[in-house]
Amino acid sequence: MSFKNDALAYHSEGRPGKIEVTLSKPCHTQQDLSYAYTPGVAEPCREIAKDPAAAAAYTAKSNLVAVITDGTAVLGLGNIGPLASKPVMEGKGVLFKRFADVDVFDLELATTDADAFIRTVEALEPTFGGINLEDIAAPDCFYIENELKKRLNIPVFHDDQHGTAVISGAALLNACEIQGKSVSDIQVVFSGAGSAAVSCARHYIRLGVTPENILMCDSKGLIYKGRADISGTYKEEFAQSTQARSLADALQGADLFAGLSTGGIVSGDMVRTMNERPIIFAMANPDPEITYEEACAAAPDCIMATGRSDYPNQVNNVLGFPFIFRGALDVGASAINEEMKVAATMALADLAKTGDVPEMVLNAYGCSSMKFGRDYIIPKPLDPRVLVEESYYVARAAVDSGVATRTIDDWDAYRRSLEDLAEGIQ
Structure with a gap:
């Protein structure tokens, strides 16, 4: 069978999908039933009504996370809509449970109205201990997360932004140590200016990277001061005064390439213009901005990371x-x-x-x-x-x-x- 057919079989054989709800308490006898529902269920209801914090003791709320999307930026598939995104959200639930024993309800919302999305999630707060936003396109993802953080008293985390930042940040610190580079001195070039790139750049600054040492490129080239189409947008935060205009220009003398864009856009020749002992994070999936083999051939002294599991240093x-x-x-x-x-x-x-x-x-x-x-x-x-x-x-x-x-x-x-x-x- 082909990989496609194997993957489809994995999702469809037996009980369709990848997650299910299971019971955490026995329900075999009349007494079990009387505890699980009426009349016994009234007792925890009364306790929670008196003290909302008691919900952590009497319900699953404190171990339950909502994985929520509008389906507008799903993996490398783009805006495929909420229904088609459901296998991905179920998969996120699998990972939560498998790696940290966190329970998940996946919620796919049929709206591209950011305010409607926010109101819906806000109304769901009593159900969950945390909100994991997933696969929401920029710039709405920034607005949605910021508003929900203001309105909710439970954690709100847009993983596409911050997950990549947290993990690649660890890779950055250790790569700098191995390569003998100071985090505050390195010149950083981003390919991509979406939610992940913006969050990574902000996180790298918190880890010690000098803001003026960051150059960021989008699909139109370098983000520089005076570029008309970035005025008033979130990209303006990363505009620099520079004569560089292309990704190739920006990479000259760079210490770190952080790729969060699309495959195959960096050549070996471009890598050879980077500083000695370069750090290359080509994190586009499934195809990195430059292949592991080509990067290492161009700069044998580089440290290379990708989003792939079949090469060293997977940023996952x-x-x-x-x-x-x-x-x-x-x-x-x-x-x-x-x-x-x-x-x-x-x-x-x-x-x-x-x-x-x-x-x-x-x-x-x-x-x-x-x-x-x-x-x-x-x-x-x-x-x-x-x-x-x-x-x-x-x-x-x-x-x-x-x-x-x-x-x-x-x-x-x-x-x-x-x-x-x-x-x-x-």
């Missing part, structure tokens, strides 16, 4: 969102703020340099060893230590930054609970 959002939400939910966070995102980045960066990679991970990737270095700058998604380290430090950052609504009295015990969870879901 599954390294972020399940564990960020795990930590946020565990302390009842009212938001996922910048401190929590930086904590997630630092946890990933540190883990790549810490201890031995578990044998189960080596076996899963067909490797005899993985050591911190040019081909291993961030952990692998299947490494169970990611759940422990990232969730732990995100939860701590939530508490320290004042957005947690529940406290953790014993952090060592919390870490042990995460270790037990990681072992249980492998």
Whole structure:
């Protein structure tokens, strides 16, 4: 069978789709039924009516995330609409559950009116412990996320923006360390000016990149001061005073290429104009802006990362969102703020340099060893230590930054609970 047919069979055989609802309490006897519904269900209802925080103890809310989209920017498929996006949203639910034991309802909204989208999600707040926005086109994604953050008292996280930023940020820190470059001194060039590129640029600045050292290109070329079509748009934030006008111009002397655009737009000749020991993050999927082989041939001293699993240093959002939400939910966070995102980045960066990679991970990737270095700058998604380290430090950052609504009295015990969870879901 072809890959297409295999994938279709995977989704259609047996129970269609990839997720289902299961019971977390027994319901076999008359007494079970009386607890599960009437009359017993009235007791937790009364407690929650007296104290809304009691919902965390008596309902699934504190471990339930909504994955919500309008289907306007789905993977590399574009605006395919909400119904066609449903397999992707179910897949996101699979990853939440598989990697962090977070439950998910996927919601595909049949509207492209940003305000209608916002009102709908706002009305759903009582159901969920967090909101994961997914595959919403720019610029609406910025407006939607910002408005929902203002209106809701639960975490709102647009993964297409911030997930890539968190993970590639860890790769950036470690690549700079290996290449002997200072984060504050590197010259950074972005290909792409959508939601992911903007979030990455802002996050890199929080990690120490100098704003004036960032050049960003969209499909029309470099974003520069005075370019008429960017006036009054979110792109204006990244306009620089420069004579460069093309991506090729911008890459001359650059230390880092951050690709969040489309495949095949960077050549080996362009890479050869970059600074020595360049860092190349070609993160377009499924085809990177330049292939791994071509980049390494053009600059043998480069560090290369892509979004693909068949090459070293995969920047994959599954390294972020399940564990960020795990930590946020565990302390009842009212938001996922910048401190929590930086904590997630630092946890990933540190883990790549810490201890031995578990044998189960080596076996899963067909490797005899993985050591911190040019081909291993961030952990692998299947490494169970990611759940422990990232969730732990995100939860701590939530508490320290004042957005947690529940406290953790014993952090060592919390870490042990995460270790037990990681072992249980492998």
